[in-house]
Amino acid sequence: MTRPTAGTITGGAWITAHCAGRDWRLERAADLEALWDAMTEDAAAFEDERIPYWTELWPSSLVLAEWLALRRADIAGRPCLDLGCGLGLTALVGQWLGARVLALDYEEAALGFARRNAAGNGVPQPLWALMDWRRPALAARAFTRIWGGDIMYEKRFVAPVLRLLAHALAPGGAVWVAEPGRSVYEAFLHALAREGWTGRRVHTATVASPDGQGTPTIGIWELTRS
16 A cells, blocks of 8 residues: 655655655645635636646555556556656656656646656656647557546546547557546446447555545556457
């Protein structure tokens, strides 16, 4: 079980998580409350989904990081795509394990912290990309493995995510999605068969939430396409 702890340092806040066999120290925005207030008080920004979810380290990311360590042989030396990288944990773990990671996020600020977190943890920099997955600029069928932790919050995200996956996944590749059992994933799973995907749960783990609010159970779903 991964059990992150949180604290503060000058110039920012940090989270330390133990996963994939080592400690990872992740810097994030120093004043989270002020950041949330600044970004959500603007109605236009709020409607554009620019809520700063990236400031948190979500339990799904911890379980996904452990899963990547278990599947090291599947990712080492291969091009991999990290969807919604946030603070960068799963991108860093993948890169550290030998994958060639392209990590994308919707928020430029998130990528700034992710870049600093790579340097702070002694990991070669993944290729960071500022990108909206509804309008991806990715090479077709370029990635052997694609992963994302807790990447969907609304049913309207299902179709664009599946379009991106179909475009970017290499023949014979696989997608790993970590999720805590939100109802939106039922819609996602039902949509898979219609779009020619096969999905199966390959891993389940219970993890201590970084905010101390319980121990959610996270499932890893593997998606493949014939």
